[in-house]
Amino acid sequence: MPFEAAVFAALGDETRLALIEQLQSGSASIVSLTDDAGMSRQAVTKHLHVLEKAGLVTRRHIGRTTVWQLERPRLDEARHYLDIISKQWDGALERLRTHVEDH
Numbered sequence: 001m002p003f004e005a006a007v008f009a010a011l012g013d014e015t016r017l018a019l020i021e022q023l024q025s026g027s028a029s030i031v032s033l034t035d036d037a038g039m040s041r042q043a044v045t046k047h048l049h050v051l052e053k054a055g056l057v058t059r060r061h062i063g064r065t066t067v068w069q070l071e072r073p074r075l076d077e078a079r080h081y082l083d084i085i086s087k088q089w090d091g092a093l094e095r096l097r098t099h100v101e102d103h
Contacts, residue, residue: 007078010054023070
């Protein structure tokens with residue numbers, strides 16, 4: 001799956017977006033992420049693995065605790081890509097508007 005597709009597929013889920021939002025303020029353990037998610041640790045971990053595979057989060061072990069951290073550069077790349085697509089659509093819509101008004 002190309003970069004953009006993997007990232008946007010990972011971000012296309014409401015639960016994963018909520019996890020990204022939680023990690024905006026800093027790294028967090030699975031316990032704290034699970035408390036706010038209202039679902040099992042296993043379910044949250046599955047979502048985190050999807051985000052990790054897309055390069056949006058990383059994990060590290062501190063003793064027996066796994067701590068998850070947002071990979072901001074990867075998220076910034078996705079934001080940049082969306083900006084490019086948005087500008088292309090704006091241009092296309094403007095050309096369509098001009099064409100419709102002229103005919």
